[in-house]
Amino acid sequence: MKKVLQVWLSALVFCGLTAASLAQSYPNRPIKMIVPFPPAGAADMTARIVMKALSEDLGQPIIIDNRGGADGAIAGMATINSPADGYTLLFATTTGLNAAPTMRKVPPYDPLTAFTPISMVGKFGFFLFINADLPAKNMAEFLAYVRANPGKVNYGSGNGTSILTTAQFAQKAKLDMVHVPYKGDAAATTDLIAGRIQVLLGTPGSALQQVEEGRLRVLMTSLPNRSPLVPNTPTSEEVGIQGMTIVPWAGLYGPAGIPKEVVDRVAVAMKNVAARKDVRDALGKIAFEVQSSTPAEMAKFNKDQLEIWKVTADSVNLERN
Numbered sequence: 001m002k003k004v005l006q007v008w009l010s011a012l013v014f015c016g017l018t019a020a021s022l023a024q025s026y027p028n029r030p031i032k033m034i035v036p037f038p039p040a041g042a043a044d045m046t047a048r049i050v051m052k053a054l055s056e057d058l059g060q061p062i063i064i065d066n067r068g069g070a071d072g073a074i075a076g077m078a079t080i081n082s083p084a085d086g087y088t089l090l091f092a093t094t095t096g097l098n099a100a101p102t103m104r105k106v107p108p109y110d111p112l113t114a115f116t117p118i119s120m121v122g123k124f125g126f127f128l129f130i131n132a133d134l135p136a137k138n139m140a141e142f143l144a145y146v147r148a149n150p151g152k153v154n155y156g157s158g159n160g161t162s163i164l165t166t167a168q169f170a171q172k173a174k175l176d177m178v179h180v181p182y183k184g185d186a187a188a189t190t191d192l193i194a195g196r197i198q199v200l201l202g203t204p205g206s207a208l209q210q211v212e213e214g215r216l217r218v219l220m221t222s223l224p225n226r227s228p229l230v231p232n233t234p235t236s237e238e239v240g241i242q243g244m245t246i247v248p249w250a251g252l253y254g255p256a257g258i259p260k261e262v263v264d265r266v267a268v269a270m271k272n273v274a275a276r277k278d279v280r281d282a283l284g285k286i287a288f289e290v291q292s293s294t295p296a297e298m299a300k301f302n303k304d305q306l307e308i309w310k311v312t313a314d315s316v317n318l319e320r321n
Contacts, residue, residue, distance in 0.1 A: 026086055026261070026262050026265055027058055027059070027060040027086065027087065027265075028060070029060060029087065030060055030061040030062070030063055030087075031055075031058070031060055031061070031062045031063070031086070031087050031088075031089060032062075032063050032065050032082075032087065032088045032089070033047065033051050033062050033063065033064055033065065033089050033090075033091055034065045034067050034075045034078055034079055034088065034089070034090050034091065035047045035064055035065065035066050035067070035075065035091045036067060036068060036072035036074070036075030036076070036090075036091070036092075036093060036095060036096045037066065037068045037072075037093075037095075037159070037184050038066055038068040038183065038184045038186065039066055040184075040186045040205075041158065041184040041185045041186045041203075041205060042124060042185055042202075042203030042204070042205045042286060042288070043091070043093055043124075043159075043203075043250065044064075044066065045205070045286055046121075046122075046124070046250060046283060046286065046288050047064060047091040047250075048064060049279065049282045049283055050091075050121055050273060050279070050283075050290070051064060051091075053273040053276060053278075053279050054266075054269055054270065054273050057269040057272050057273060058265075058266070058269050065078075068183060068184060069183060070100070070108075071095055071096065071099045071100040071103060071104075071159070071160040072092075072093060072095040072096020072097070072099065072100050072159075072160070073096065073100040073108040073109075075090060075096055076090070076092075076096045076097070076100065076108060076109060076111075076114070076115075077108060077109070079115065079253065079254065079255055080109060080114050080115070080255055080256070081255075082254075082255050083255070084116070084254065084255040084256060084257035084258045084259075085258070085259075085262070086254060086258050086259070086262035086263075086265075086266065088254065088255065089118070089252060089253065089254045089266070090115065090252070090253040090254060091121070091250060091252065092115070092250065092251045092252065092253040093159075093161070093248070093249065093250045093251075094159075094160070094161040094246070094247070094248050094249050094250075094305070095159040095160040095161050096111075097111040097115070097251075097253070097302055097306075098111070098160070098161070098302070098305050098306055098309045099159065099160025099161055099163070099164065099309070100160065101306065102160075102164075102306070102309040102310055102313050102318075103160055103163070103164070103313065103318060103320055103321065104320055104321060105320045105321065111302065111306065112299070112302070112303055112306070113256065114256055115253040115254065115255065115256055116253060116254045116255060116256055116257065116258040116263060116295075117251065117253055117295050117296075117298040117299040117302065118251070118252040118253060118254060118258075118263050118266050118267050118270070118295055118298065119251060119252045119266065119267040119270040119271070119292050119293050119294070119295065119298055120249065120250075120251050120252075120270075120291045120292055120293035120297065120298050120301065121249075121250040121251050121252060121270065121274075121290065121291070121292075122249070122250055122274070122283065122288055122289050122290040122291045123247060123248060123249050123250075123288070123289045123291065124203050124248035124249070124250065124287070124288055125203065125204065125221060125222070125223045125227055125229075125248075125287030125288065125289070126161075126162075126165060126201055126202055126203060126221065126222040126223070126248055127201070127202070127203075127204055127207070127218050127220065127221050127222075127227075127230070127233065127287070128169070128199070128200075128201045128218065128219045128220040128221075128222075129189075129192060129199070129200045129201075129202075129207050129211070129216050129217070129218050129219075130142060130192075130198055130199050130200075130216065130217050130219060131192055131193070131195050131197075131198045131199075131215075131216060131217075132214055132215055132216055132217055133195055133198075134153075134198050134199075134217075136217075136219075137217065138219060139219045139220055139234070139239040140239075142219055143173055143175070146175045146176070146177060147174065147175065147176075150176035151176050151177075151178060152178075153175075153177045153178065153198050153199060154177065154178045154179075154180050154196070154197040154198055154199070155170075155177045155178070155179060155180065155197060155198070155199035155200065155201070156179075156180050156181070156182055156188035156191060156192060156197040156199070156200045156202075157179065157180075157181050157182065157188065157200075157201075157202070158182045158183070158184045158185035158186070158187065158188040158189075158200075158202055158203075159184070159185070159202075161202075161246060161248045162185070162188075162200075162201060162202040163179070163181065163318075164246055164309065164312060164313060164316070164318065165201055165202075165222065165244070165246045165248070166179075166199075166201045167179075167316040167318060168244060168245070168246060168312055168315075168316055169201060169222075169236070169241060169244065171315070171316050172241050172242065172243065172244075173241055177199065180196075180197050185200075185202045185203050185205050186205060186206070188200050188202065189205055189206060189207050189210075192207070192216065193210055193215050193216065201222070203248070203286070203287065204229065204286060204287050205286070208229060208230065211230070218230055218233050219233070219234075219239075220233065220234060220235070220236055220239055220241070221233055221234070221235055221236070222235070222236050222244050222246075222248075223235060223287075224237075227287050228284070229284075229285070229287055245308050245312060246305075246308065246309070246312060247305060247308075249301070249305070250288075251293075251298050251301075251302070252266060252267075252270055252298075253298075263295055264295075267292070267293075267294060267295055270292045271292040273290075273292070274290045274291055274292035275292075
C-alpha cells in the first residue's frame with residue numbers, strides 16, 4: 001500500500017512538472033490560426049490585426065489559414081480534427097459557433113463540447129447599407145419604399161450572422177425582401193455597389209468608403225451606440241427597430257482538450273493585445289470593438305448567444321438546410 005501511494009504521489013509530481021514545463025515552453029514554434037472566411041472580408045482583416053499583435057506577445061509567428069465556406073463549419077471541423085496542443089487555433093465567430101449549429105437540421109458539431117474556449121476577441125459592428133440608386137435617403141424612406149414594393153428588393157448576406165440578423169430586422173420592420181446569399185461580405189459588397197442587390201446588413205469592410213464616394217448609403221447600425229466612424233447614422237433602436245438580439249462576435253478557440261496551461265497563456269496574451277491602444281485604434285477603423293475575457297467567460301457568452309440564436313431562428317421561421 002505504501003509503495004502504491006509513493007507511485008501515485010510521484011505521478012502527481014510528474015504531471016505538475018510536465019504542466020509547468022509546458023506552460024514555460026509554449027509556444028516554441030509557429031502557430032496556425034484558422035479563419036473561417038476568405039481573405040479581404042471583415043473577419044479576415046480583424047484576424048490579421050489581432051494575430052500580428054498576438055504573435056508579438058507570444059514570441060512566435062502566427063500563420064493565417066483561411067478556410068471559408070459552410071457557415072464556418074469547414075474551419076470548425078479542421079480545428080476539431082487538429083492536435084490539441086495549442087499550435088492550431090480557431091478565430092471563431094458567430095457564424096461558425098452559433099450559425100452552423102443553429103441553421104442546420106443536423107448540426108456539424110456541438111459548439112459547447114467540440115472546442116476549447118480561450119478568450120473573447122471582440123464584437124463586430126453591423127450596418128445597414130443600401131445602393132445609392134434606391135430612392136431612400138433615410139430609414140423612414142427605406143421602410144416606406146420596401147413596404148410599397150414587396151418582393152422586389154434584394155438583400156445580400158455574407159455569412160450566417162448576416163442571414164439571421166437581417167431576417168430578424170425584416171420581421172421586426174415588417175419587410176418582404178428577397179435573400180441572395182454570398183460566401184463573404186466582400187463579394188456581397190461588390191454586388192451591392194454594382195446594384196445586383198440593393199441592401200446589405202453586415203460589417204462595413206470597404207463599404208464605408210463607397211458611402212463617402214456616393215455609391216452607397218448607410219441607414220442604421222445594430223451597435224448599441226452610434227459608431228464614431230459614421231456618427232450621423234442612428235442605431236436600430238433610434239429608428240424604431242427594437243430588440244435586435246444577435247451579437248456578431250469573435251473569439252479564440254481551439255480543439256477540445258488543450259491543456260489549461262496553454263489556454264491560460266494564450267488568454268493572457270489576448271488580454272495584453274486588447275489593452276494596446278494601437279490595436280484598439282486599428283480595429284476601431286473597421287468598427288470592431290476589441291475585448292478579452294477568461295476562458296470561462298468566453299464559454300458562458302457563447303452558450304448564452306447559442307440560446308438566443310435558437311429562439312430567434314424559431315421566431316423568424318428560419319428554414320434549416
